[in-house]
Structure formats: structure tokens, C-alpha cells
Amino acid sequence: MKLRLDHREANPAALQALMKLEGTAMQLNPDKTLYELIKIRASQINGCAFCLDMHTTDARKIGESEQRINLIVVWRETPLFTEKERAVLALTEALTLVANAGVPQEIYEEVRKHFTEAEYVGLIMAVNAINSWNRIAIATGMFPGCYEA
Numbered sequence: 374m375k376l377r378l379d380h381r382e383a384n385p386a387a388l389q390a391l392m393k394l395e396g397t398a399m400q401l402n403p404d405k406t407l408y409e410l411i412k413i414r415a416s417q418i419n420g421c422a423f424c425l426d427m428h429t430t431d432a433r434k435i436g437e438s439e440q441r442i443n444l445i446v447v448w449r450e451t452p453l454f455t456e457k458e459r460a461v462l463a464l465t466e467a468l469t470l471v472a473n474a475g476v477p478q479e480i481y482e483e484v485r486k487h488f489t490e491a492e493y494v495g496l497i498m499a500v501n502a503i504n505s506w507n508r509i510a511i512a513t514g515m516f517p518g519c520y521e522a
Contacts, residue, residue, distance in 0.1 A: 377514035391505055398502040401495030405435050407461050411496070412503045413445050414465045421507035426517035428503075457487040461496060468500040 381388050402408045412428040429442050444451045448462050460483045467476045484493055509515075 374516050374519075375514070376516070376519045377512075379520075380509055380513045391502070391509070394498070394505065395502050398495070398498040401492075402499045406432075406437060407458065408499055409435065409437065410445060410458060410461060411465045411499045413442070414448075414462050415469045415500060415503040416507055417446050418466065418469045419504065419507040419511065421510050423510040423515040423517055423519070424503065424507050456483075460484045460487050464496055465500050468497065469504055 399408065402411075409428055409432040413425065413432060416424040416428060432442055433439070441453050444453055445462070448454050448459065454462065460480070463480045464476065464484050467474070467480050481493075484496065488496065
């Protein structure tokens with residue numbers, strides 16, 4: 374497997390723009406566990422091996438259990454996720470697949486039970502950031518370990 378191109382070298386300005394979005398999204402979402410759940414679930418949906426590898430590793434580093442990481446893909450079928458986490462996962466799915474049905478009112482209302490308006494916007498930014506990263510990784514042919522020396 375070969376990397377198509379190194380987006381970092383090909384267009385540093387584009388990378389900097391996305392890094393700024395990522396930095397803002399991180400600041401708006403101080404809960405590292407929720408942030409990694411967003412990144413993992415969107416990457417699963419988008420089929421991004423590079424990002425999925427990165428964010429499952431990051432989740433382990435902050436203490437996420439192997440069981441929960443393995444079951445994010447079927448979060449509706451397990452009691453391991455809190456109502457707040459379920460709301461975030463539902464929003465992540467709706468935004469990642471936004472062309473299917475938008476963000477249904479019931480998902481919006483469930484998220485708003487747990488988050489303020491400002492925090493809701495922060496969640497949207499986090500989902501937007503990982504979806505952008507997924508698309509860059511997939512379009513440029515990134516794979517786990519492709520940048521390791």
C-alpha cells in the first residue's frame with residue numbers, strides 16, 4: 374500500500390486551516406472522552422482506517438476501556454454508554470450522514486438535555502473537524518503507520 378500524496382507537504386495552507394478548525398473544536402469540547410467518541414464513530418461510518426487507528430489509540434491513552442472502544446460501532450445495543458454519550462453518538466451519526474435525514478428534532482432535543490446552545494455548536498464543530506480529516510485521509514490514501522519513519 375502506498376500513500377497517494379502527503380497533504381501536509383502538498384498544501385501547507387490547507388493543513389493549517391484544518392489545524393485551526395481542530396484546535397477550535399478541541400477548545401469547545403473539553404471532555405476528552407466525548408471528543409474521542411465523536412472521532413471514532415465518525416471514522417467508523419466514513420471507513421477511515423487512519424483516523425480510526427489514531428483515535429482508538431488516543432482513547433486508550435486517556436483510559437477508555439477496550440470493551441467500550443470495541444462496542445462504539447453498536448452503541449445502541451449495549452448499556453455501556455451514558456445517556457449523554459448516546460446523545461453525542463446519535464448527533465455524530467446524523468451529522469456524518471447529514472444527507473440522509475438531516476438532524477432530526479428528537480436528536481437535537483436529546484442533545485440539548487445535556488448541552489447548552491454553545492456546547493451544541495462545539496459538538497457540531499468536532500463532528501465537522503473529524504469528517505474533514507476523514508475525507509483528507511481517504512482521498513490522499515493515508516493508512517495506519519504511513520507517516521512513521
